[in-house]
Amino acid sequence: MEIRTFTEDDRAELRELFARAGEGAPTESLWGHADSEAEIYLAPYIDHESESLFLALSEGRLVGYLTGCEDTSAFPGEDELLMRAVRKHRLLFRREPLAFFARSMADMAGAAVRRRPTAKTFDDSRWPAHLHINVAPEARGTGAADGLVNAWLDRLRATGSPGCHLQTLTENTRAVRFFRRMGFTEHGPSVLVPGIRQNGGKLHQQTMVWTP
Template structure:
């Protein structure tokens, strides 16, 4: 199964697969469907806006039969992406996911708050790492070197565009993901009062060494 898998550029026909991968990995690396009443809000925040706004920085792991079983997506300039998220993406999904009217009580309401606050992505402490990313693979495709291949592909694309460094934000509870990022050369960035998340960053210059 693994010999024919390869990394390729995202295609519009991959959109449903990316949404599904996101839902099945979004709860600290686990399936989010038991946690959320409408898990579709997760790709509306963490996957779909990236392929809508910056499809040239979206890559998938193809299982060899045309099906995406993993992906890496990125934004080259986080403040610019946050601005485009508000003006171009949010109007497309706000009818289905309206802005919250009370402090969040349920997991879905927490996600509504994130959806309607794209400016949260702009963190001064990570300004030296202007790009950011999300990477997810279905569980059966993890641990086989495919994540490394996806990471290498995105870092090369950013380096070739002159983007010097990249960051990501992850739930500290996802210890498996943290171990992966450590192997990929990411280091923790000190962000005071970050809560249950950690910010990690690395250069793009040595992408070929992954």
């Protein structure tokens, strides 16, 4: 397994991997429109912090990636990126995205009535860095995920980062166990992620943190 940083020549293959790496997961596609989702969860990392984008290759083929950010406060906000994608791709005029956003609004309204928190961006100067990781189904269990996270944490140690956070799904117990093994610990409560469903059930976000 080869772990290295992104180069511009990887862009097309990485975009293809983005569309299939989450296969089988609840977040495989949030609203059924891969191009707009990539503009939020992939393209900004290529454009703004490509030196923190790590790739896993097996026999020369891209099988996983980790998008990292050393300072979340200096990175484009997810809400801002979402609004751009909604306007550019006219998502409110597409059936699947419109259904997702309507469900999200209903979930947030219900949570507000019950005075329960919902998922939001994490902002804490103790853990300013963050990451997202995706590994293709055929590469799970091969060490690709370990290699990607270790490369990212080594970079944070080298740059003197005070810490890193990530946000995963509480119901994805395999992911939670993996991140624990990599040195992350749960931080704060598990909260509702508006709009997302798995087998008809609501899902919840767990923030996890790592300190060098």
